[in-house]
Amino acid sequence: MGKxxxxxAKLKSKLxxxxxxxxxxxxxxxxxxxxxxxxxFAILFLTFATLLLAYIWVMSFGFLNYDADxxxxxxxxxxxxxWADHGVEALNAAVIERAATANENLYVLITPQGAxxxxxxxxxxxxxSKVKIPDSxxxxxxxxxxSSSFNYARQDGDNRNHxxxxxxxxGADGYGLFVGRDLGxxxxxxxxxxxxxxSGSLAVLIFAMLGGVMAARGAAKRVDELxxxxxxxxxxxxxxxxxxxxxxxxxxxxFDALTDDLNNMLDRTERLVQASRTIGDAIAHDLRSPLTxxxxxxxxxxxxxxxxxxxxDALDVxxxxxDRIVGTFNAVLRLSRLxxxxxxxxxxxxxxxxxxxxxxxxxxxxxxxxxxxxxxxEDNIIIDAxxxxxxxxxxxxxxxxxxxxPSGKVQLIAKKQNKKTAISVIDSGTGIAPELRExxxxxxxxxxxxxxxxxxxxxxxxxxxxxxxxxxVLILDDGIExxxxxxxxxxxxx
Amino acid sequence: MKVLVVEDAxxxxxxxxxxxxxxGHSADISHNGTEAEEKARSLQYDVLVFDRxxxxxxxxxxxxxxxxxxxxxxxxxxxxxxxxxxxxxxxxAGGDDYLAKPYSSAELVARVEVLGKRIDPDSRAxxxxxxxxxxxxxxxxxxxxxxxxxxxxxxxxxxxxxxxNCGQIVTRTMLLEKVWDYHFDPQTxxxxxxxxxxxxxxxxxxxxxxxxxIRGTGYRLEA
Numbered sequence: 001m002g003k004x005x006x007x008x009a010k011l012k013s014k015l016x017x018x019x020x021x022x023x024x025x026x027x028x029x030x031x032x033x034x035x036x037x038x039x040x041f042a043i044l045f046l047t048f049a050t051l052l053l054a055y056i057w058v059m060s061f062g063f064l065n066y067d068a069d070x071x072x073x074x075x076x077x078x079x080x081x082x083w084a085d086h087g088v089e090a091l092n093a094a095v096i097e098r099a100a101t102a103n104e105n106l107y108v109l110i111t112p113q114g115a116x117x118x119x120x121x122x123x124x125x126x127x128x129s130k131v132k133i134p135d136s137x138x139x140x141x142x143x144x145x146x147s148s149s150f151n152y153a154r155q156d157g158d159n160r161n162h163x164x165x166x167x168x169x170x171g172a173d174g175y176g177l178f179v180g181r182d183l184g185x186x187x188x189x190x191x192x193x194x195x196x197x198x199s200g201s202l203a204v205l206i207f208a209m210l211g212g213v214m215a216a217r218g219a220a221k222r223v224d225e226l227x228x229x230x231x232x233x234x235x236x237x238x239x240x241x242x243x244x245x246x247x248x249x250x251x252x253x254x255f256d257a258l259t260d261d262l263n264n265m266l267d268r269t270e271r272l273v274q275a276s277r278t279i280g281d282a283i284a285h286d287l288r289s290p291l292t293x294x295x296x297x298x299x300x301x302x303x304x305x306x307x308x309x310x311x312x313d314a315l316d317v318x319x320x321x322x323d324r325i326v327g328t329f330n331a332v333l334r335l336s337r338l339x340x341x342x343x344x345x346x347x348x349x350x351x352x353x354x355x356x357x358x359x360x361x362x363x364x365x366x367x368x369x370x371x372x373x374x375x376x377x378e379d380n381i382i383i384d385a386x387x388x389x390x391x392x393x394x395x396x397x398x399x400x401x402x403x404x405x406p407s408g409k410v411q412l413i414a415k416k417q418n419k420k421t422a423i424s425v426i427d428s429g430t431g432i433a434p435e436l437r438e439x440x441x442x443x444x445x446x447x448x449x450x451x452x453x454x455x456x457x458x459x460x461x462x463x464x465x466x467x468x469x470x471x472x473v474l475i476l477d478d479g480i481e482x483x484x485x486x487x488x489x490x491x492x493x494x
Numbered sequence: 495m496k497v498l499v500v501e502d503a504x505x506x507x508x509x510x511x512x513x514x515x516x517x518g519h520s521a522d523i524s525h526n527g528t529e530a531e532e533k534a535r536s537l538q539y540d541v542l543v544f545d546r547x548x549x550x551x552x553x554x555x556x557x558x559x560x561x562x563x564x565x566x567x568x569x570x571x572x573x574x575x576x577x578x579x580x581x582x583x584x585x586x587a588g589g590d591d592y593l594a595k596p597y598s599s600a601e602l603v604a605r606v607e608v609l610g611k612r613i614d615p616d617s618r619a620x621x622x623x624x625x626x627x628x629x630x631x632x633x634x635x636x637x638x639x640x641x642x643x644x645x646x647x648x649x650x651x652x653x654x655x656x657x658x659n660c661g662q663i664v665t666r667t668m669l670l671e672k673v674w675d676y677h678f679d680p681q682t683x684x685x686x687x688x689x690x691x692x693x694x695x696x697x698x699x700x701x702x703x704x705x706x707x708i709r710g711t712g713y714r715l716e717a
Binding site: 316319322323326327330331333334337345357360361362364365368388391392395398399402403459 | 576577578579596598646648674675676677678679680681682683684687688691710
């Protein structure tokens with residue numbers, strides 16, 4: 001017995017769980033767009049069906065009833081005339097005569113005691129308790145007429161329940177006349193139409209809900225895709241992108257635009273996050289060593305300086321070092337900003353003029369160093385660029401050329417190539433071996449030569465980043481061969 | 495020259511004021527934007543030195559409001575924000591010059607002095623004269639002691655800037671910014687090279703030098 005109870009308890013709890021599970025699921029489903037759209041569709045169509053039904057009802061039954069009432073009244077008027085003119089006996093004769101041939105019309109004549117005198121139905125099909133018998137002497141045409149709607153069973157073998165409308169006239173003498181009118185075949189048709197509309201509405205309702213679900217599912221599916229993407233991003237994976245609708249030709253709807261925007265936003269966020277991640281590394285990498293050197297120098301001076309002059313000299317050196325470190329710091333910041341897609345202000349510039357100015361500035365410095373400097377700049381190269389950044393990139397390349405070219409020549413060349421512009425700085429210096437070139441452009445990979453020469457060595461990476469910020473590239477190639485090596489040709493192609 | 499130094503870091507403000515006083519100017523200190531605005535409105539200063547980020551009221555905002563009320567005292571902005579767009583913001587707010595932190599005290603003093611002289615860069619004068627050095631801005635010719643000096647266009651602009659600021663120390667960074675419109679330091683010492691070229695043209699073969707190097711700071715052109 002105990003075992004049986006146990007099983008019942010288990011079953012009950014299982015049922016309860018299933019029910020709460022179902023409720024939870026329903027709550028979840030009822031929140032979705034699909035559900036809401038389907039529900040709204042259903043409500044809309046149901047309202048429409050109800051209104052349609054009401055209209056049909058009024059148009060069919062209303063008309064049938066009205067017509068039946070009119071005919072019943074007509075008949076009643078005719079009979080009440082006989083009643084008024086010739087008395088109840090004449091009326092009785094008329095009712096008997098008409099009832100015998102009547103088909104649609106129904107008659108009942110009752111005595112003051114309520115017994116049926118004549119007619120073709122068994123009783124007056126209405127509640128007579130409310131009927132007031134007029135005071136004696138009130139003419140028949142002024143007596144009240146009562147209407148009713150009723151069903152009756154015909155005596156001619158037609159077993160169907162017929163609907164009819166009728167009117168009842170009570171005379172002052174206590175007799176009462178009822179005249180009814182069968183609604184006839186029209187009623188059956190109207191009934192059929194009504195039930196057809198009802199069942200049709202049910203079908204329409206189902207279709208409406210299906211349509212709603214289908215319409216909403218299309219939209220909900222796209223939203224689901226987007227929400228899946230954002231969830232992944234929130235969980236830390238910045239590399240995911242929302243799937244773009246590739247297969248449909250009619251792209252460009254709101255969802256495509258939203259997907260595009262989301263993806264662009266993610267691109268940018270990813271870049272920014274990466275930039276902020278690397279900026280810490282970059283600062284550590286590019287600034288720690290010079291700061292360490294500076295600290296050692298100051299510590300050394302603090303301990304070993306013999307007199308004030310030596311201390312002053314050490315401080316002068318330290319200040320110079322700090323200025324250089326600030327320069328590096330600025331370059332690192334600018335590089336990080338560029339890599340985060342920030343900081344380039346494009347405007348239309350005359351590149352030829354800009355380059356002539358740069359050449360002019362550097363000319364003397366190269367001359368002083370005993371290098372042969374020449375520039376070949378095509379006239380009127382007009383481009384959209386950030387003048388300040390581009391100037392810095394080329395200045396960096398010329399700085400580098402000056403540093404790594406012990407003897408020989410340096411050239412600055414600018415020309416149009418197809419639809420692009422190539423700006424090259426070519427030197428006869430030591431050059432960079434082909435296998436090291438890719439490394440040389442990377443932020444943290446400074447070549448050994450650069451490590452032993454003064455300067456931050458960040459110049460080439462910065463020029464690279466500036467070229468990329470202009471949707472361009474920086475290409476490293478062999479320069480002018482000399483006793484120093486193969487030389488270097490750095491070309492910014494934008 | 496009377497200068498108002500607005501800087502919230504107390505130490506820095508004190509060092510700045512001391513550097514200006516040592517150069518022969520008087521300096522007031524304010525650590526707060528609201529207070530600085532009151533001072534700038536009620537007292538006569540030759541130059542206002544504003545940090546951008548200040549307690550009370552932001553430096554940019556103060557200067558914007560001062561300019562709205564037609565107070566035209568020259569303003570030098572100092573800021574830890576040194577990128578080109580920050581600089582443009584400062585100039586748009588009504589600043590006359592912009593110096594990124596950190597800076598040397600010599601740089602600060604030199605800039606304040608140039609600002610305090612209120613040199614109009616679009617001055618109508620077509621002939622600049624300093625001692626026996628003459629510069630015709632229309633024919634673009636330079637003479638010293640009546641002798642024509644052959645000069646390149648870029649050197650001409652450099653000399654023009656020096657002449658307009660004659661007697662003042664101008665730093666390398668100032669020359670880079672004002673003459674070449676460079677807002678970064680090239681590693682190659684291009685300025686020194688240009689100055690030495692210019693010097694060889696205007697000073698060599700004449701009785702006394704006019705273009706002096708101020709060690710560790712910059713240059714000065716004197717009669």
